[in-house]
Amino acid sequence: MTRRFARSNALTSTARAVRLMVPAALTVTLTAGCTPPSLADLPLPGGGPSGDAYHVTVEFSDVLDLVPQSAVKVNDVTVGSVEKISLSGWTARVRLKVDKKVHLPDNATGAVRQTSLLGEKFVALSAPTGEKAVGNLSEGDVIPLSRTRRSAEVEEVLGALGLLLNGGGLAQLKTINEELGKAFDGREENARDALRQLNTFISGLDAQKADIVRAIDALDRLSARMNGQRATIGGAVDSLAPGLKVLAEQRAQLTTALTALGELGQVGTRVINQTRDNTVASLRALQPILSELVAAGDHFPKSLDFMLSYPFPPNADQNIVDGAMNLHLTLDLNAANILSNLLIANSPAGAAPPTVATVPRTPALPAVPPVLGNVLPPICIPLDQVLPGLDKLSAGCTLPPECKSLPPGSPIPPGGYLPPDGVVAPGTVLPAGARLIPGTILTPACILPPAPGVPALPVAPPGSATGEIIGQVGGLIDVLKGGLHP
Template sequence: MKRRTARIALGLCLTVSLTGLALGAGGLPDFDGLQDLPLPGGADLGDHPYEITAEFRDVVSLFPHSAVKVNDVEVGRVTRISLADDGWAARVTLKVNGGVRLPANAYANLEQSSVLGEKYVQLVAPEDMRARPDLPDTRAGTTKAYARNQGRLHDGALIPLARTNRNPEIEEVFGALSMVLSGGGVQQIQTISGELNKALGGKEGDVRSVLRQINTTAKSLDKNKKHLTAALDGVNRLSATLATRDRKIGEILRDLPPGLKVLSDQRSSLVTMLRALDSLSTVAVDTVDRTTNDLVADLKALAPVLKNLADAGADLPQSLQVMFTYPFTDEVLTGVKGDYLNVYLKIAAAPGTQIVPPVRGGAAATRSSLPLPALTAPSGGGS
């Protein structure tokens, strides 16, 4: 009976294969083998399925005819797996039931049904769209969320690498677990926990205080982050300025050691000078303390003089102005009328001066030596 059933199944397969070959020769879709035959069961694609493409970095154990699910419900299948144009990613072609509506920015995840189960592709809507899985059709109008996501996933759409990922393989999990168990520090957990208990035992209050202070510090830093950013920007500008003047800074640093050497050589002299200044300051303070009363009395005696000078006001500058215009002040010039001013000169001859008197009446006069008296004569002069 079993042999007969197997023969019937094999005959059906050969019949279907021959039918596919005949259809391919007649111009219908080609038949490449048993993998092109639809398997029993699986998702119902409906009358108008649409095809999308997703790019993955890794498609280990994913084959054509693998399931495509939405919320763990089969809605399509994988039709083709090929290499992407960049040569580093895999391009998976998916055929999805036409009645399934997903946003245009949907995600594609490569998942596994169980530990040793089959791989399948899970189509996931973004977080803000999962509350509205049934998006309206473009012909019936759009909503804000629908417009924000640029419509629904349509035929020929591409899901890029940025919106695809995969779950870790069982081999990767076991490898990481073996690393942890063999040398990852599992044996030291008890030691670490014991040491922490010893370190923190009886110091819970101090630890809480430290945590509170850390919390306060973090809050203060968060409040002053603008000032911290401004300070860092200032340091950045300062460093840029110093970088532009590195040559001058280098010269200063080269000249600095000789100067420090001179200071070191004259250290004893500087110390002596500072001690002398200390002694001088002591004497000066003592002198000021002893003459305080006299200094106060002198200042009080000086007060009337300063008061009189203040009361003089503008008279003092005017009198000084007159002193520089002696003997003719500006006021004298305003009182002179005309172009001439009479000036009287008093001339006195030096003692022993000889003068000859004039001849009078035509008679000869005897010359005699007479002393020259003081003469006063008017003289006219130009102003």
Template sequence: MTTTPRTRRAWRLAVVAIVTAVGLSGCGLQSIQEVPLPGGASLGDHPYDVTALFTNVVDLVPNASVRTNDVPVGVVREVRLAPDGWTAEVTMSVNGDVMLPANAMARLRQTSLLGEKFVELGNPAIGAPQGRLQNGAVIPLDRSDVGAQVEEVLGALSLLLNGGGVEKIQTISRELNNTLGGNEAQIRALLDNLNVFVGTLDKQRSDIVRALDSLDRLSATLVTQRAKIANVIDNLQPGLDVLNQQRGLLVGTLQALQRLSVVGTDVINRAGQNTIADLTALQPILQNLIASGDALPGSLQILLTIPFADNSLNVIKGDFANIDVTVEISLQGLLQNLLGVNPAAGNLNQIFALLQNQQTARATGNPLIALPGVLGANTAPVPTTTTTTGAGTGAAPAATGGGTGTGTGTTGTTGGGTTGTTGTTGSTQGEGN
């Protein structure tokens, strides 16, 4: 069998392909995508995996570069759709010697205007770096960013150019010149006021944030009470119907209240001076009450216990209490306090008048007539007295006075034993006259 140069070349290519396939299978590579690109990042012996979530990865593909400060430190392993169906998950392998903070940010950037996409890992935009990024860490959406893409910029520019915006720039410029021309002072004052306004807002920033936080809490509370609020709104219609039915009465009430206010205003105007005088007279009382201070509550507490002291009830143990009372009664005290007579002064005429009042009281049925200390001054007639000399000798007084004396008799009584008896009565309280 003769071989031609073409046949020998085909055999060589077949051998090279077989050797290459065997070599690739021996290295464990499953696809051409796993072949490392020349000039790529070195992952080292112990790389760690990090997953970042993006709202849009544009045209990022596996094996794209992962960089930190524009230095390649890893490679994109996989780009897939998250379980929520709206988010893209990007799994990256990073060199184990590269230390990144636990709150690192992931940004999708582009090497040049028309270059490839890559993922940049760096420090957070807000706040200080904290901790260290570990294997299996997930960078959430609030720490990922997709910058403006060339396609988006060109699309916006095309809207401006193709939509006729360029031709209107001259019109806009002309109208601005007409507006600002001759109004420089007003525009300058407006800018100054705007500057003051913005500065005031900046000073009140904490209050504004606090108000927004309070509004957020209020909104959350309203959301939790949504069922109750809906119930109140549903039940509000019957109440409005009742108010509509009572509209005439409500209007009449308001009109009557208006008339009452007119009358009340007139009364207040007329009684104004008297009210001021009363308040002025009340001022010393209030000042004394204020001056009493803490003593006033204690006085009120004692007032409620009269005639017994506050702790007197503690003496009684049970349902009864023993008491020992000594009462001292004197005839002089009774006559002086009840009858208004001082027996020590020998006012026998007053005693006789009181005895006569006793007879009048029994006749009229009012026993209090005889007691001037109870009903005031006694209006009963006082009998006149005359002094007569008895014919006989009066008996000796049984009290202090001894011997023979002349008695003082009442009108219509003369001589003898009557005079003596009266003398005895007088000597009961003193020496006979």
């Protein structure tokens, strides 16, 4: 709390003289009377409420010359009085007595004001203007220093005016005005243009005020987070020092490496330009190899499947029942056939391959579905190429219904046909000599009805799917290739 005991203004001296005349007059009156009146009979400023009241404490940084019994007003209406003024550190605590009929919000504000230019001080209470009213002011509440203020004193206003008139630089205004006139003389258009640009700039800033405030708020949040991680950031910056030191020491080596990299780029460009024709020729030479790999299709995955079941073919698991493989062997004990086989086995290299043993088939063959149309013309089938499958035929080639080719390794359906080494024999819808991928199986619908005098194709009997194999002369290599099939 600040107390002013000396005032340099004449108006203040006059006000003090007027205030001192009142006690003097009271003294003369008391002396002249016979019986002095009591203190309760004296008229005091302000005055407390006549009915019930509640007490509120207000904190001020400066109460000026506020005294007890001063008035407490709300909207210029007296609603109470000042009971006590005390000092707590550098803060003045004013205890007020307010009429209980007066209702104020809990976040009310207080101010020390003056009734007139030379009038007495009083405490003004009011509702907050910059925020919403909350709660009700009641007994024992405290209005903190952050919600109080005081009005300017006459002495302060006159002192500031005197400082401005005596030493505030008003004498230099003429000089400033003359210098500004000389500076803008002949440059009025430039000054106007600068003002227009400044107006445009200020208008742009005003239009983006919300964005600027949002950016400042985001920057504030970023600064708060960086301040919370100051130790981590400091550690990271400290960790950069050794790396920067190494880079500084190896600057010459890095420069040399970058220079050498540029020279390497030039050499590489020259080499590529000189070997361009050879590179293109090499790529063209790779085209047949890549084409054959594409034609191989899914043979590689199937060969891997065969490796997993070696030395048995992949379809051997279909003939395994309860951990045992069912095999049906047909033994040819004909002495002539045995002697013929022995002679063929001992024949020199280049001799004719073994012939298929003719074994009578007891089960009847399934009915072959009728075939519509004749044999496909060779023009539809490229006889000089390996046909990947019947689904690869051209649009002009029509097949009988259900005539399909099964990929190598598939189970042979009853009545199906497995061309030896992929070469199709006469008796199918395909022209004789057409080549398929070895192991490809033709379904029964692809078999033509046997012509008179032409031997029928060896097809799989109905029992072959359960492990029954019709005997055929061959060796282990024939077994590893996928089994012996008629």
